[in-house]
Amino acid sequence: MNELRTGLTERALAVFAPVRGPALHAWIPATGAFIKRELALEAEQRRLFPWLAVAFGGGILVFFTVTDGMPNLWAPVAGAGIGLTLAAYLGAYPVNRAVLLVLAAACLGFAAGTWRVAQMAGPILSRTSIAPLTGFIEALDERDEGARLIVRVTRFGTLGESERPSRVRVSYRKPQTLRPGDFIAATARLLPPPEAARPGGYDFARDAFFRGIGAVGSLTGKIEVRPPPGPIPLSLRLAAAIDDARNGLTRRITDANGGQAGAVAAALVTGKRGLIAQETNDILRAAGIYHVVSISGLHMVLAAGVVFWLLRALLALLPSFALHLPIKKLAAGVAMIGVTAYCAFSGWDIAAERSLIMTLIMLGAILVDRPALSMRNLALAALVALAREPEGVLGPSFQMSFGAVAGLIACARWLDGRLLRREGSGWLVRGVAFVTSAVIATLLTTLVAQVATAPFATYHFQTIQPFGLVGNALTLPLVSLAVMPAAVIGILAYPFALDLPIWWMMGLAVRGMLSISGWIAGFGQANIVVPAFGAGAMGLLACGLLLATLPISRLRWLAVPPTFLGLGFAAIPERHDIFVDRDGQGAAVRSRSGRLVALGKPSDFVLEQWLKADGDNRKPAALADGASCDRLGCTVEAFDGRKVSWVRDKRAFSEDCARADVLITARIAPAGCPAALVIDRAHLGRHGATALRLTADGAVLSHARSEQRVPPWRAKAHTDINVPSSSVPLIQEAPQPDAEVSEDTDPARETRPQNLQ
Structure with a gap:
């Protein structure tokens, strides 16, 4: 055996001898020279600055995901100050200076998160x-x-x-x-x-x-x-006046159109989505165009573009203005005012605010004679948005909007519609080339945006719309050329009470958009549900997107390893076998059929989240069958034969504790309950919603809460409140074990x- 092992070792050394010899010594300097050359190109093209925004966001992520307790603000501020001071004295050492600037940006991001949480801290109700x-x-x-x-x-x-x-x-x-x-x-x-x-x-x-x-x-x-x-208070009067005006315009638009076309048209203008039926929402999601009804980047860009184009075109018709004034800059300035007013009127939603910041920076670049659409401007917009609302880095709105724009900027060369145009040819050839290039550019733009946002959408929503490319390609021209111009003109005509015909014409375009969406939603597998994957896979995919979009040199190839690793981990997620509601009102168990079965009465929204996390596209009502239930509780046999019980009434404890392997209840389980695993009110109070994977060695538990790390948005455990003795108490605690949310959702x-x- 030793002789065989020695022989294999000698053969392996012989195979890798060329690598261990001079070739290795030649490869290392060549790699270093390659990286140095590519980094020099990045610096020349001013592509290193965006990484400061990435470091700033990384500091925010560290604050929200790693810190235990509330840190002192002076610590990250002092760290940033030290880093910036040292960087100023290391001008002759660019690598060291770059590292210090990145660390300083990360410290500033950490400080922004600390400051934001301190500013938003306020009382949170501790009990129903x-x-x-x-x-x-x-x-x-x-x-x-x-x-x-x-x-x-x-x-x-x-x-x-x-x-x-x-x-x-x-x-x-x-x-x-x-x-x-x-x-x-x-x-x-x-x-x-x-x-x-x-x-x-x-x-x-x-x-x-x-x-x-x-x-x-x-x-x-x-x-x-x-x-x-x-x-x-003045702030309340202002907020109430704006919201009242939004409601008035919403009613006017819906009255001009009626039905769901009116509801969607109103949402496109005012951001009020309460009148849109759930069925319409599902149709828009299946077609991949739900982002159209949420005031965000698309609306800000189109609103600013319409104002910019209209004003510039009007000024160009006046020779005295066109010859003596910078009409492009004037149009950009007015567009900045208009899009800010539109954001305020639409409710100043978080997604709209981030998009406003990005749009204002792009228009501001025109005022200072800089390229409007550049990665540097995008990074600056991200820094401003994250400094104002650091929590945005955790949500899909920020991730998807900035990811989509980064992808479009990185691929701008291939999205340019002029690539297929033929100058000097006949008018027919030029016309065909123009239309063809415009169609191809639209399709490529939609494809790039969908690929860039797919990791975030799948991670947060567990859904894929395979026909979203078709839906966006068919509906966005309507939105860009008819809906949004009509919205801008309608808002301008609204004070003169001349807007009703405009809203009616806008409704026609919206009806076309809904018809296209309904047609696409009717395709088989228009909305595919995939199992939820972990934050690790999401982090790898995000790194791949950053490395693919921010560099302009061949360093983009560094995106390949994290992207493939992220896809691999996302393709093999760890699926849970039992989900327990955060209040113990119910659970879902993987039964002998291999699919989830509901116990108790969790809300439909909670059941939808469990089904999506499991990659199951069934409706919540489908989970009602499969468990044995009575007035005292429910029992079901898991896929591996273990018995799971959910207890509603305390009279069921004696029987279920003796026979169940996993016992779930919203009550306090009796001391000494012999069930192998007990998840009761005390457990859920400490850990929140719980998920289990059943293995041969036992159950592996995951929790929504961490006992070691208490975030500031978690309500603190309540203490008893003294209630005055009267026939009607001034405050009373709602029953806990059988409490249900009074809303329908x-x-x-x-x-x-x-x-x-």
């Missing part, structure tokens, strides 16, 4: 409670039945100012005439903003924290409109970010 509520309506989103309100709270039960959320989001069903700015009094059922429905899933509580919302729920009974107790459903570009 029912009590009288008074406050000002800050925003109102109308729906077919009732509305959803953002209320600035002045009183809720007996809670003091340090415990009472300053802003809450509530809904009501009964039709009642309410307007933004009204001071209302009603009985409210509020609950803490719900956390993720599964480990690694969408965390509504985080988004609510950064929007200043400390509770969600519903209003019950009569809603009184009262005189305000004091002067209304999960509070997180309709604010979950959608596919934005």
